[in-house]
Amino acid sequence: MSENKRNVLFTAPIEWWKRTSWGTPVEVSASIYGLDFLVENIDTPHKLLQFPTWEEYTNCLKSGEFTDVCISFLLNHTDIVEEMVKKTREISDVKIIGGGHGAFNKKPVNDMFDDVCMGWGVEWVKKWLNEPINTPPYKLPVSDLKFAFGPVKTTMGSIVGNAGCPFGCDFCQITMEYDKPMQLITPAQAVAHMKENKRRFYFFQDDNFFLHKKWIKEFFSERKKQEVDTPWLAWGGTELLNKYDIPELVENGFIGVWVGYERSDLTKTSTSEEVTKELIDNDVLLLGSFIIGWEDQTMKDIEREINWASKLNCDLYFFACYVPLPNTAKWDHFKDRVVITEPRKWGSGEYMVWEHPNIEREWLENTLNDAYKRTKPNIMRIAKIVANSQLKRKWV
Numbered sequence: 001m002s003e004n005k006r007n008v009l010f011t012a013p014i015e016w017w018k019r020t021s022w023g024t025p026v027e028v029s030a031s032i033y034g035l036d037f038l039v040e041n042i043d044t045p046h047k048l049l050q051f052p053t054w055e056e057y058t059n060c061l062k063s064g065e066f067t068d069v070c071i072s073f074l075l076n077h078t079d080i081v082e083e084m085v086k087k088t089r090e091i092s093d094v095k096i097i098g099g100g101h102g103a104f105n106k107k108p109v110n111d112m113f114d115d116v117c118m119g120w121g122v123e124w125v126k127k128w129l130n131e132p133i134n135t136p137p138y139k140l141p142v143s144d145l146k147f148a149f150g151p152v153k154t155t156m157g158s159i160v161g162n163a164g165c166p167f168g169c170d171f172c173q174i175t176m177e178y179d180k181p182m183q184l185i186t187p188a189q190a191v192a193h194m195k196e197n198k199r200r201f202y203f204f205q206d207d208n209f210f211l212h213k214k215w216i217k218e219f220f221s222e223r224k225k226q227e228v229d230t231p232w233l234a235w236g237g238t239e240l241l242n243k244y245d246i247p248e249l250v251e252n253g254f255i256g257v258w259v260g261y262e263r264s265d266l267t268k269t270s271t272s273e274e275v276t277k278e279l280i281d282n283d284v285l286l287l288g289s290f291i292i293g294w295e296d297q298t299m300k301d302i303e304r305e306i307n308w309a310s311k312l313n314c315d316l317y318f319f320a321c322y323v324p325l326p327n328t329a330k331w332d333h334f335k336d337r338v339v340i341t342e343p344r345k346w347g348s349g350e351y352m353v354w355e356h357p358n359i360e361r362e363w364l365e366n367t368l369n370d371a372y373k374r375t376k377p378n379i380m381r382i383a384k385i386v387a388n389s390q391l392k393r394k395w396v
């Protein structure tokens with residue numbers, strides 16, 4: 001098929017939700033925001049499948065309509081993507097492109113693709129499709145996360161206002177995507193989108209939302225101007241949250257944050273404790289994320305970390321083993337000690353994939369599972385915050 005007749009099938013891994021537990025009783029089904037965003041901003045004919053079944057995926061391939069398949073995925077879904085690539089090559093002669101954090105990992109992961117989307121995805125894909133490059137502000141897609149907590153179901157909209165983070169944590173792949181943070185959409189766009197696409201909540205999936213103080217200030221003025229009162233949540237760190245007036249954030253719809261505490265024994269410990277208390281006192285929902293098994297830790301340190309985490313009284317918890325991923329700053333330092341070679345086990349945080357100098361891998365993985373038993377979800381507080389956030393609304 002000639003270049004100007006291209007028709008691209010964009011897809012997420014097959015039925016991801018069936019293989020993700022998150023360590024909580026919450027069931028989640030989602031879209032990959034990057035794919036929703038990408039297809040909103042290209043002109044070439046295409047179709048998007050978000051976590052399709054095998055039948056939906058293979059039917060598309062068999063239709064013979066597509067010239068290229070782009071699969072976006074995380075490292076922990078590498079096994080299913082390998083199967084997708086194998087099946088695709090059996091059925092069709094389309095070109096297969098890998099994208100997302102999973103595809104950043106050179107050998108052995110991205111060897112299976114014909115090409116790999118690296119860096120800023122919209123720009124890479126537009127060049128690859130021979131389309132003129134566009135600049136921000138981009139078009140904003142409708143993208144949802146669906147949650148079921150027993151019989152209670154809700155839909156949360158997603159928005160990314162700004163991408164990237166300059167902090168360069170040695171285990172994180174964000175800085176491989178963007179060398180500096182970039183604004184994708186304006187605050188006015190975000191608020192107009194919330195007004196038009198009414199959802200109970202919106203989640204800002206910015207890599208580090210509270211980096212962008214000026215954007216947030218404008219977002220608050222736009223909420224007043226456009227009379228939008230949608231509650232919102234975001235990812236953030238306590239050092240940045242400490243630079244904000246928490247009651248002012250709450251007054252402007254802030255009801256929850258996924259905080260990357262990562263570890264206690266850094267200088268930020270007292271800041272983390274103070275900010276956490278302030279967030280709790282202001283009825284902000286807290287999901288705390290913690291990493292255990294850093295190279296310098298002992299078993300005793302890890303016990304202390306989990307105690308510290310549980311005393312913070314977060315509403316939900318996420319624990320992960322310290323695993324520097326391929327291509328991150330610390331990869332060269334660790335790669336010869338990696339003993340579990342399946343890439344899908346590197347990305348989920350459940351597995352200790354390298355030999356630690358002081359700790360048995362099995363002990364660490366069991367301790368991580370025990371940590372969830374010691375930090376139960378705070379159901380009553382979650383229900384109260386969620387209910388109050390909706391009761392206060394005017395739904396204009």
Ligand code: SF4
Pocket residue numbers: 165166167168169172173174175207208237260
């Ligand atoms: S872990 Fe968080 S703070 Fe660190 S570089 Fe990644 S996004 Fe930034």
